[in-house]
Amino acid sequence: MSLGRSATRIFALVLVCLALVAPASARDLPRPETFTLNNGLQVVVITDRRAPVVTHMVWYRVGAADEDRGRSGIAHFFEHLMFKGTRDIGPGEFSREVARNGGQLNAFTSWDYTAYYERIARDRLELVMGMEADRMRNLRFSDETFTSERDVIGEERRQRIDNNPGAVMGERMRAMLYPHHPYGTPIIGWAHEIEALDRESALAFYRTWYAPNNAILVVAGDIDAAELRPLAQRYYGRLRPTRDLPARTWVQDPPSVGPMRITHRDEKVRQPSMSRVYRAISYATDEGRQAHALDVAIEILGGSETSRLYRALVEEQRIAVSAGAGASTSGLGGGSVSVSATPVEGVSLEQLEAAVDEVIAAYLRDGPTEAELARAKSSLAAAAIYSRDSQESLANIYGSSLAQGESIDDVVNWPRDIEAVTRDEALTMARQTLVLDASVTGWLLPPEAGQ
Amino acid sequence: MSLGRSATRIFALVLVCLALVAPASARDLPRPETFTLNNGLQVVVITDRRAPVVTHMVWYRVGAADEDRGRSGIAHFFEHLMFKGTRDIGPGEFSREVARNGGQLNAFTSWDYTAYYERIARDRLELVMGMEADRMRNLRFSDETFTSERDVIGEERRQRIDNNPGAVMGERMRAMLYPHHPYGTPIIGWAHEIEALDRESALAFYRTWYAPNNAILVVAGDIDAAELRPLAQRYYGRLRPTRDLPARTWVQDPPSVGPMRITHRDEKVRQPSMSRVYRAISYATDEGRQAHALDVAIEILGGSETSRLYRALVEEQRIAVSAGAGASTSGLGGGSVSVSATPVEGVSLEQLEAAVDEVIAAYLRDGPTEAELARAKSSLAAAAIYSRDSQESLANIYGSSLAQGESIDDVVNWPRDIEAVTRDEALTMARQTLVLDASVTGWLLPPEAGQ
Helix, strand or coil, rough: CHHHHHHHCCCCCCCHHHHHHCCCCCCCCCCCCCCEEECCEEEEECCCCCCCCEEEEEEECCCCCCCCCCCCHHHHHHHCCCCCCCCCCCCHHHHHHHHHHHCCEEEEECEEEEEEEEEEHHHHHHHHHHHHHHHHHEECHHHHHHHHHHHHHHHHHHHHHCCCCHHHHHHHHHHHHHCCCCCCCCCCCCCCHHHHCCHHHHHHHHHHHCHHHHHEEEEECCCCHHHHHHHHHHHCCCCCCCCCCCCCCCCCCCCCCCCCCEEEECCCCCCCCEEEEECCCCCCCCCCHHHHHHHHHHHHHCCCCCCCHHHHHHCCCCCCEEEEEEEEECCCCEEEEEEEEEECCCCCHHHHHHHHHHHHHHHHHHHHHCCCCCHHHHHHHHHHHHHHHHHHHHCCCHHHHHHHCCCCCHHHHHHHHHHHCCCCHHHHHHHHHHHHHEEEEEEECCCCCCC | HHHHHHHCCCCCCHHHHHHHHCCCCCCCCCEEEEEECCCCCCCHHHHHHCCCEEEEEEEEEEEEHHHCCCCCCHHHHHHHHHHCCCCCCCHHHHHHHHHHCCCEEECCCECCCEEEEEEEEHHHHHHHHHHHHHHHHCCCHHHHHHHHHHHHHHHCCCCCCCCHHHHHHHHHCCCHHCCCCCCHHCCCCHHHHHHHHHHHHHHHHHHCCHHHEEEEEEEEEECHHHHHHHHHHHHHHHCCCCCCCCCCCCCCCCCCCCEEEEECCCCCCCEEEEEEEEEEEECCCCCHHHHHHHHHHHHHCCCCCCCHHHHHHHHHCCCCEEEEEECCCCCCCCCCEEEEEEECCCCCHHHHHHHHHHHHHHHHCCCCCHHHHHHHHHHHHHHHHHCCHHHHHHHHHHHHHHHCCCCCCHHHHHHHHHHHEEEEEEEHHHHHHCCHEEEEEEECCCCCCCC
């Protein structure tokens, strides 16, 4: 139970997803088998015979962006509630059963999806399929359970966010970057709204969204589609779909009109730092190879210790202890790019930010060199090559990509499409994205002296 | 019709409302007669026999803050649609009839209310009562009317907001100040959402909110309650109330975590300027005399040419051509305080803002003098004295105050309560409100040289 508890507390950060959605190599990613049950459940099978184990994941096409306004946190809440039992399975028994059978489990929530994961010996697959299918439609929890778990989540928020000045500021930077779109609301929920969540709304949310026609079952490992199909049919095939599943239409932001800034001071800040987020396209919203080009462009700017930002600020100018950038290009509703840097002792954030802006300006002026382009592509390719060897990574890549509006082909061809990105494409996307007018800059500082 | 058209385009800005809600003098404001019809319509009668004219207003307890997320602009849209006719009254006929009978009309929308106003000879009162009652429940408009009026509103938005860099920036400053609360959404609506408004949603909005049990009828002028009651009963008494009128519960913002800023540059900016908004309490959300104290405190800081800001920046330091502050304390969901200043040629916004901050810091450190306190109270009192003589102002004060959660007593006693504000109360509210951490500062500038 304690394993299940802490394991379910893992957020899928968009930056992490990017690394997962976007592995790369000159070779295609392995193409999974797929089929769909009559009730709408999409099934993806990634055969991997190296060991007698399987990774079993259910991805729901629902996340924090689908919450009713004023009920933030409800999507993530299910990471907890889904372990509270059904008619057949008692509270906490799911986690205990998996652990007792040598398995591991996990769950995560993003703005776009909620996913539940088990890794277990092949001969125990039916055990987790049975339990996972059961809780897709038959979840039960008492008022007391709901209320006490709500307190747990309130505490989780205090520890993860409110005790972490960087997280507090990051939350507000997103709210500024997305003044209207639901991506501006934190996944874990605003504290005062978590406190007010009620069991009835949670149940309504569950009954609507947790359904076979809103889910993707991904099974990776020692199994193929011919073997999986009868099992999927047996356990999931009898589940009733949601009729009139709501469309996932989210309100859109007005265009940005100028650079925004926030300064957050807190006594827990030991090391000042600056960060910036820009609005960007994503694989779900782009055209052609734009998201690929953006990933390559940002990898060059700040993806590693050989990147522009790191080399200029940490190695050459020696004014930063860290500096980097990352592209979050997996969102169903769009993406973002973040840049951040931490100064060495004695360097002000003003000085550091000016230097960051210098590096970006030079990059946008001259563009990447061919050597940088090649290195960035290899670096992204390395992630893909690594992911080919990881059952869990592949399951993650296919599950999250499908839940975020991409196709199997998009994933299979990803390494090839990355490879095809030209210097001009990367530069165009860098110029389109790294626009101060569509950005929020945050300064994280200790309290002012004398206060 | 052209009169009606342009007249209906007037917004009730919160700053304007403040002046209206909050007149002041040592004497009470005149207490109106009130009664309520069986269908829930609240009626307020302010007798004024000086001339044979009446002011007839209907205030609906619905405004932009009540719109569904994604349908911004729909509340204001009714300022236009309400002139499009019913079964008995043709499109545009309402405005023509009022004009033909020597009357004037107007309409305005805030986040909290929508109001319709006619001023006409006493012997024509029944004419406007009949037409106003008719359109409370029987509005009709075709798809073509709806679509063409939507274009008119799109154009209105372009002229009022998008062509006005100060308005563009102000809109975004509000969105930053209220990241979650509906006060962060502009009354006129986001451009892309205005374009997408549909007739069916508009009708649903109308049928729900435009109802006698969600309205306040205010009649001021040459009439008393005994005379008005039978007329109110005849014209409004037969209207059907909305059953299960929705509660006006709005999502709340998380607490601010640090000062926010935005810079907006536009070639239409001739004169750079800075402005700042702070979150504040309002008459609807305060306790005791807090809103009164805040009004007094901000009057002292920046309400006139004898205020701290004006004297310091314009007269003494000669670095600003204008400088002032205003409190918006009438909102049902809370208030705000704004500060703004425009530098003289050659003074940078940075310099000017530092000087503004200096004035505020000194004010918060030392508080107002007794002379300043007395002068601010007289100044607010002057507004009240003036309003006593204006039929329209009194009707506005009672209508908006009741629509924004205040009682008749609150209004009647307002001058007395302002008079009672102490130096300590004013200073306390200034200190509670003028907190940089709960503010958004905007810089309005022409494009950068060389861009």
